[in-house]
Amino acid sequence: MRKKRVMLLSEGFGSGHNQAAYALAASLRRLCPGISTRVFELGKFLNPRIGPLIVSAYRKTVSKQPKVVGLMYRSNYEKSLNRFTQLALHRMFYTHTSQVISQLKPDAIICTHPVPNAVVGRLKRLGLNTPLYTVITDYDAHGSWINQEVNKFLVSTTVVRDKLVDRGVAPSRIEVTGIPVHPDFWTRGDRQEGLRHFGLKDMPTVLVMGGGWGLLYEDELLEYMTQWRDKVQLIFCVGQNEKVQEEMQSNPIFNHPNIRIMGFTREISKLMDIADVLVTKPGGMTCTEGMSKGIPMLFYHPIPGQEEENCEYFVRNGFGEVLDSKATIDKWFTMIQEHQTAEQFRSQLLARRNQQYDPAACTQAVLRFLQ
Template sequence: MADNTQHSGKKILLLSVSAGAGHARAAEAIRAYAAIADPASTVIHLDVMDYVTSGFRQIYTDFYLKLVNHAPTLWGYLYNFTNEVKRDSSIEKWRRGLERWNAKKLLREIQSFQADAIICTHFLPAEMLSRLIARQELNCPVWVQVTDFDLHRMWIHEGMAGYFAANQEVAFRMRSQGIAAERIHVTGIPIMPAFAQAPTRAICASEFGLDPSKLTIMLMAGGAGLGQLDQLAAQLLQMRFEQMDEAIPFQLIVLCGKNTKALQALQNLALTCPRRLFPIGFTSQVERLMACADLIVTKPGGLTTSECLAMALPMIVNAPIPGQEERNADYVMEQGAALKAIDNLALEFRIRELIAHPQRLNTMREQARRLGKANAAQSVFDIVSANL
């Protein structure tokens, strides 16, 4: 990866929060690029939740995950409520006080590291550091990377050196919140450097035993929102051309992540349809699997969406979490890079339509390619380094 930026071996601290995987993945992407571009620099990544009390961690991460998985409508309400509540309201003062009381260990760690710059991929550390800056207890620049295609009010804080936005609309919203235009950089959302290396379909397909010439659909574990993965895979593989008893010829990759039960069920199903179903467990080679695919069915998290766009991979989004994922889904659908399926039948119908109209799938691919920002991590690191 070519890079003409001059780096100087500085100390950069990345702060994320393990409320969902996206914030940490964005931080890790920046760290991975930094290791390639400037090995002389010391770049470390801390999860804020490792430095707070166990009670606060349970409230902040465990409660969040329970809400989005079991009460998504309630989470959507809270997302909108916290976006609109006034900063000087009693509930906001109570929340900030709770954060201060629980973050003393984190603040000591930050001060001991003596960073030349800090990059926050979650709004919580940005808010904590904003207070330190206001009290003149922190004098290094703090940057904020927004990790969705929407801007929630809680991302905006006084004293930040700059903001990184996913797209022009997020930048527009930042300016409307009083952020100076010169402090806003439209970089995209950081993803791992491997997504910028564009592995060829033929090479990657041979690695996984796939036929590179056959239409390939990829289903990620987030597809559980449409039902059990093995049942959904079976339904898709049973699809036949209308008015003829002939299976629609495509391959199906199913990423199960750490769901070993789903992986076993899919492996059993694969025995009944050899060379059509390819179940994959946890893998660090998602970009190589995406290189084999013509279409992906996935939840529209900010990082996953950015990875798909970087790989010019059209999406069918399903079961978006109300709030940030709904906004992500809206963005890629408005831009023509994705469709939405609300249930299994909708998913089957959309796949049938795209197979019947391949030009539409090609158009979606070109729109995804236009939106993709595979080098976002490079852009973020280079901008921060250039301002030291």
């Protein structure tokens, strides 16, 4: 009997969609080694010249004009991708999608972005019989995710489920599983081992992340954190933004033994094990990883739209706080000076996580579908 095959399709409009696909693929192989998985960033794979240019343009808009992104998000909030848009996308980027599917013969297709979700939906209307599962990677339900050909929506919370139901999706086609994270985030690792691994000091530590694109804005609050550098170890992760990394490394404010500036890394899980507080933009994946680790989070500069909804969810449920003043920094940076207090708070967050979120639930749901 051949292995079950799962094709996971994403797009590069924000790193979280790809992260979710790779996390789910790794989790499926972890829980069931007999499964074969393939992940595709579909536009980049099928059109390697034009696809990255569109993603680059989107990235520049996010960094330079986030309000425009928010306006676009809100103006189309209730709308699914219409048939004309689906057809145009298919002809522009995905004319070979059906050929790829025919060649790989997957037993299931999982989409972690609305665009490939719409394209596969169109193929299903044209006769494709492969089950389509859609993982919504935020704590909101934008209309672009909705597709009548989806066999099952896997969503983060009951709030997202209810929003889909309000838009006509049958409850039987929705399962609340939480957003998938890589198995490395399922449990908290050994802090001392992580400190040794990175060559860091055993002292209160704050991890500052700008997302996969490294969108760290010039912000007085981020610079204010450096005033704590004699008492707090600061780790700045700027992702793939080499320009920001070079600017920070050449800035005397960040030149201190207790400050580490890092570019892209695949070891965020280990860094979260070390950190006492996570300062981050409220992307759905990063926040879910932080929640899974039980680390308190401070959210800065949410992009208007889904990041605002993500931020609201985690603040409302006690996993974080909006970083809107120097007083907020002083409050949290003072609290983590008391190691026992910080550990007790983290234990409380892990208990709260266990009540609301099972990191393996999404993967287990997919395995049930494949039986």
